Amino acid sequence: MKVSVFGLGYVGTVSAACLATEGHDVIGVDVNPAKLAMIGEGRTPVVEERIGDIVAEVVASGRLTVTDDVAAAIHGTDLSLICVGTPSAPNGSLDTTYLQRAAREIGEALATRDTDAGRHTVVFRSTMLPGTCLGVLVPILEDASGLVAGQDFGVAVNPEFLREGSSVKDFYDPPKTVVGELDPVSGDAVLSLYAGLGAPEFRVEPPVAEMTKYVDNTFHGLKIGFANEIGALARELGVDSHDVMEIFLSDTKLNISPAYLRPGFAFGGSCLPKDLRGLVHAARRHDVRVPILENVLPSNDEHIQRAFEHVAATGKRRVGVFGLAFKGGTDDLRESPLVELCERMLGKGYDLRIYDPAVVESALLGANRAFIEAHLPHLRDLLVDTVADVVDHAEVLVVGKADEDVRAALGHGTTVPVIDLVRLPDAASRRQQEGYVGLA
């Protein structure tokens, strides 16, 4: 394939050189003449293991050339990878200036590209917030070219997952290939570029691809902060943090796995909140600052507050709640976020009916009776026996648990607003439904 790479920094240089070793004919484009000159002489502008030899080899073989002529690059290639920088603006927001400039120049070049040369696909590799491709860059490309994206030329988002320091290795062995495609032909073009690398492939809409990169980096930051806070605390408690983390990491069933990583409602129960509180308290006693750990529970509380605000925004007062225990499959009410939500609503004078058969059953059988009498007498009389009792009462429904009977009652004919905390199985089609608010 004939490929142009815009932006010859860490990502662009490695992508351009490695694609050339894979047999593609690559043209590198940059606004920095010093970088063009270096690569033109077969020297790398970035320091990375093996990249010096690779650049020298592909430049000598003629598979990698450079130019500052955007039109020549676009006219002579089938696909361009945009790897320009997306730094933070002084206020922390994303600066898309370089992306916008590249998109405008590429759009102008597309306008004069020979239509017999086949369709050109513009692929954004830079990290950018969801909506940037469709909301900012596609309009610029279309405006500058006078052409229609997804028809006259292709567009895709293809985030880069390489790590500086091992970027050549990561190029040949990526953890995944994510393609946010404007149309399937655009996605096919991107995937044919990486044919043979063998990474799992995900074809999604552009905003999903854009967001994927942020999720990865946020989680990496969270993990590093988490490990470092545990390390700092363990040290003060006289525990070897590496021994502890080795055991933690060995557990791929619960700890390092997709478990607990599905967006949903707040967590609760008798363990997680208590244990977080206990650890944070120990950190305070030992004068160890652990802002990440300290903020996990406040973050959790935000989900409860958000749910409450969505109920309040409906302006309705009679609320039906499905679920009261802290999660599905249990009657355990301890530190249940649904109890907290109900209490917040009661405190503001809402009129509730709550359906959770597991809780009702154990309240009758006795397992929960003492707990409800002692801690939740104000909720006891609001528990009802059937889904219909809730539906008949409600002007707004809150779904905190969605067993079969609840799902059946929530057929698409439901006329009252539905605040879905757990992501109903048919949430995607419900999003079009008036009054449906999916929080997960």
Ligand code: NAD
């Ligand atoms: P960089 O700053 O090293 O390189 C960007 C290059 O783009 C520079 O050489 C600059 O001169 C050039 N450029 C700017 N405007 C241009 C234009 N209009 N036309 C042509 N070239 C232009 O940046 P980087 O570290 O390679 O990162 C690039 C993007 O990839 C960023 O969005 C970054 O967030 C993302 N990313 C970086 C890494 C990483 O490890 N560095 C990993 C994954 C993703």
